[in-house]
Amino acid sequence: MVATVNKLLAVCAFLVASPAFATGLAIDVAGDANGTVVIDLFEDVAPKHVEQITALAAEGAYDGVVFHRVIEGFMAQTGDVEFGKAGGDTSGAGRGGSSRPDLPAEFSDLNFDRGVVGMARSQNPNSANSQFFIMFDEGSFLNGQYTVVGKVTSGMEVVDQIKLGKGANGSVLGAPDQMKAVRVID
Secondary structure (H helix, E strand, C coil), rough: CHHHHHCCCCCCCCHHCCCCCCCCEEEECCCCEEEEEEEEEEECCCCCHHHHHHHHHCCCCCCCCCEEEEECCCCEEEECCCCCEECCCCCCCCCCCCCCCCCCCCCCCCCCCCEEECCCCCCCCCCCCEEEECCCCCCCCCCCCCCCEECCCCCCCCCCCCCCCCHHHHHHCCCCEEEEEEEECC
């Protein structure tokens, strides 16, 4: 009996000491689009990227960040916590990241289908930091080239309403939609 109780206590202590991975994000979108987008994060596919995204969300770093690049039939990009805060000059949005280090690529065999969330990066595959994008449609040319971090499980109708970019390379002119609040959820 004592041995069984000790084993149970050891298991409980292990579970408490183990890192708690978040399973998703809830993003409250405001602007032309209004509503909540829920994303299931794939910590088994891209653990370092998911850890970084959830840490930034928990800190409130994503709150008020705009969707700076939105291309019809392709994707909506956001997450520039350095230059993408609404209410300020967002003309540099898309060039910044966070104070955290860039991440090594975590490529997988998952396809970039509608609703898939991927990490944005520069030409260097190991340069993803805080920016991510949500696919409006299938984009097989991205498969194996960008890290897949999750998939929208509800609120895709909100994503579909995000203000489209009319500027160069899909940049949003005027007041872009924003992630009003981003919460880590179980």
